[in-house]
Amino acid sequence: MNWEQICEFDLLQPEYGVPALVGEHAVALFRTRDDELFAVSNIDPFFGAGVISRGIVGDRAGEPTVASPLLKQVFSLRTGKCLDDPGARLPTYRVRRRDNVVEVAVP
Amino acid sequence: MTRTLVVVGHGMVGHRLVEALRERDEAGAWRITVLAEENRPAYDRVALSSYLDGKSAEDLSLTSHELLDDPLVDLRLGTAVTGVDPAARTVSTSDGLVLSYDALVLATGSRPFVPPVPGHDLDGCFVYRTIEDLDAIRDAAKESRPGVVIGGGLLGLEAANALRLLGMQAHVVEMAPRLMPLQVDEGGGQVLGRLVEDLGLVVHCGAATQSINGEGAVRSVTLADGTVIETDLVVFSAGVRPRDELAELAGLARGERGGFLVDERCRTSQEHIWAIGECAAVDGRCYGLVAPGYSMAEGVAEQLLELGEGTFPGADLSTKLKLLGVDVASFGDAHGQTDGALEVVYANNAAGTYAKLVLSDDARVLLGGVLVGDASAYSVLRPLVGRELPAPPEQLLLPAGSGVDTGALPADATVCSCNNVTKQDITTAITEHGLTDVPGIKACTRAGTSCGSCVPMLKNLLGECGVSTSKALCEHFPQSRAELFEIVQATGIGSFSELIGRYGSGRGCDICKPAVASILASLGHGHILDGEQAALQDTNDRYLANMQRNGTYSVVPRVPGGEITPDKLIVLGEVAKEFGLYTKITGGQRIDLFGARVEQLPAIWRRLVDAGFESGHAYGKALRTVKSCVGNDWCRYGVQDSVSMAIRLELRYRGLRAPHKIKAGVSGCARECAEARGKDFGVIATDKGWNLYVGGNGGFTPRHAELLAADLDDEQLIRLIDRFLMFYVRTADRLQRTAAWIEAMEGGLDHLREVIVEDSLGIAEELEAAMQRHVDSYRDEWAGVLGDPAKLARFVSFVNAPEAPDPTISFVQERGQIRPGPVSLPMPTVGVQEVHA
Ligand code: SRM
Ligand SMILES: Cc1cc2nc3c(=O)[nH]c(=O)nc-3n(C[C@H](O)[C@H](O)[C@H](O)COP(=O)(O)OP(=O)(O)OC[C@H]3O[C@@H](n4cnc5c(N)ncnc54)[C@H](O)[C@@H]3O)c2cc1C
Ligand code: SF4
Ligand code: FES
16 A cells, blocks of 8 residues: 655645545545545546536535535545436545645555 | 217317316226317417417417327317217218217307408408417518507407517507406506506507408508508407307207307207307306316216216306506406495506405495406405405405415315315315425316416415425525525624534535525625635635636636727737637627636736736626616617616626626617616616616526616616615525516515515615625625635645646647547546545
């Protein structure tokens, strides 16, 4: 497992995603209000555009989610599953905080 | 044994018979042959006029595919019945066939009456009954030329409106001293006449038509008093006559004034033959409305299936219509013919409204009434006919809902008179079938499916049965947007997390976050990207630009009123060239620059702001554009300076955040080149000032804005728009544009006018003050970003590689400019990872 350092933890604002380049992968990084970290693919599976990090973070019945900014499909941040379209899914990435640095595992 | 029913005529009533029979004949006892003279299946003749106002023949059709495919129904179009032999029980048709029947129902309707004045058969003379008639009128209509309608009754006025819609100058000739003599009384007729003339119609009452002149084709019409109207188009609308031609052939008795004479069960003088609809003279009387025809059809279906007597219950001849935008209603004993009847009249000449209630001699029982100009009380009053008044008469005339509610109605009161549905029928349906909305009631009981005037009562009845439609914004907030607005305003809460902590649950979502962001912005809580607010913003607001399908953005600087200097045009061209952007003129009179990457946006805007541009809010639920025409500076028709006014309005309301986008237009004269009536608010110049229209939009359900106030000066205009917009911002639902907002408002446009123009709620001053605060605190949002390093830091392609271009973005060339390249869905090739801890 190869962990890549991405940015300082404080740079992530709660509930406001940022895009990161991890190896060749465009990844969307999220910090929730209770400081949990999530990383999913930044690429909207319906359009192929790198926009997921710009979606609104929230929850559906407690499950942390992000809504694609293009056509608003909602994805689980935990599993990457699209909650509105069972056929679609965002790949997820392992993410952790070491001291004040956020790291994502390069697959 | 299957028996054969032959129905003659596939009009509205014949069709209802077929429907009613097929619905209830579960055993398939009857096979139905419909012989229809017209070439198309039954359509909604009542709504015929809408055919000239945007509806297609398809829209008007009443006939479903299921019916056309029904093996027990044989519909033969273009086939007229020419003979009936009751002894042999056969009918013969225009195409030479002879068909036998076990039961025969005549539903042949009526034909328009054409008075035998000289010249009535010249080319250019029309009647108004079928889709084909309307096609012919449309083909003959010539814009701006006069057209004459003979007959000023209900249909005559509809025909006159049709001519108006076709761009003609409509004249109405009515023999009686007032319009709609059958429905309204003298006082109502006068108000109606005035309102109609205000709309540009020329009304000739107490006028007989002497002759129609011309050789081969109409050239003019001469009235008995010598008036000559130059015209080449005449529409007769002088009443109808039942189509009872088959009576002799079949040996059927006629009513005194025509029509197949039938008893109260619609049986003719011959066995096995019934007559229903307009051609039937029930106990000698013909009915020219669809509702009585429908109950005759239901009654005959009942008899054929041996389900009951099927006795015609008599008819409620009440009518409510909107003619040329003018409400007219009459119900019960409208002319006060009952012995000792008292009349209570309320007339408001300034407002153009007239109301008369006819009461019993002790003033306790409602017998009937006439409403002109404002018929909102109709739906409550009509079911009260024959009953004791639940409130003083003047209170009953207030708009529906404020005087009495449906609670005052007895269970057996008819709520929907078109379809003869009582209050009890509806409440039973609601509780037994668990109905939760008006469409459900319509499907279950048919109430509300014809003229629609009972729909407000259906809503009330839902409430009465304890059905409350959920107003919750989403799973996180049980409140509606308007309620959250009030909470934020009253508590002064300034952040989403505090609001959801105190009044909601969970973390929020893409519905409540932008809605709250908009409320905070409307109430002036700083820049929309300040601190936590940035995470609430929807797609486009987050980067103050419009996201395109490939993740790039478009940039739309404000061009107030569409007026732009050559220098600024050049800057737009230069910026587009420098950053390689696609340029296009928008539908909103400005220029859109497409294909900007997130990380380019600040540099692009730096150039634009330096050149004097500011955000155009194309991305926001906010004021978009105020479209203008060139106005009296240049245009030879202009009567006011529409460009200056558009700029003034656009600069005043720019940046105003609202439940949905707001668009506006200002036209310099009635030709309306700015399409102002297609906007949320539209201003049209008059000789005396400005007319203000509200509630228009294009888009999915286009709507024309309606007149709110007329002939305003500049300051009055702005004051009313201030109030209108602020009231909208405060009370509309999320993503509800002004048209839908007004439609959903109790009392509709009339109520809005009371609040905005007459200040009935006493909030006008506060609304104006709130707008003034908005105007004073306006700052350009893009300048706000450029001056704030923390905000600028968010405009990067990747947090760990701020300059690296996003590899998913590519362009190809087309017509000399870029457009997004094809997407190969570059999904990362990794398998889905396990959930991390
Ligand atoms: C750019 C433009 C088309 C053009 O090339 O002409 C456009 C483009 C979009 N329109 Fe539009 N509309 C544009 C004029 C119109 C017009 C014409 C007008 O304003 O006179 C209409 C019909 C008039 C109206 O709105 O009543 C129009 C009716 C819509 C609707 C339907 C609204 C409705 O109430 O039904 C939407 C969808 C919505 O807002 O929910 C929409 C939404 C959109 C969005 C914002 C969709 C989105 O969220 O990405 C499009 C992207 C804008 C962008 O800049 O990337 N656009 N859109 C026009 C920008 C005008 C401007 O200068 O701001
Ligand atoms: C413009 C307009 C507006 C109206 N507005 C209203 C309103 O607001 N409210 C209201 O209640 N009513 C209104 N009416 C009246 C309403 O349309 C009629 O009451 C209703 O259509 C009557 O239905 P019907 O089936 O009896 O006759 P029709 O709908 O006229 O149908 C009769 C059919 O029989 C066919 N037919 C006739 N003879 C033969 C034959 N020998 N063989 C085969 N077929 C034959 C005819 O071609 C016709 O298709 C309006 C009418 C018009 C024209
Ligand atoms: S609306 Fe009137 S003033 Fe404006 S451009 Fe058109 S014709 Fe001229
Ligand atoms: S009263 Fe006309 S639809 Fe109900």
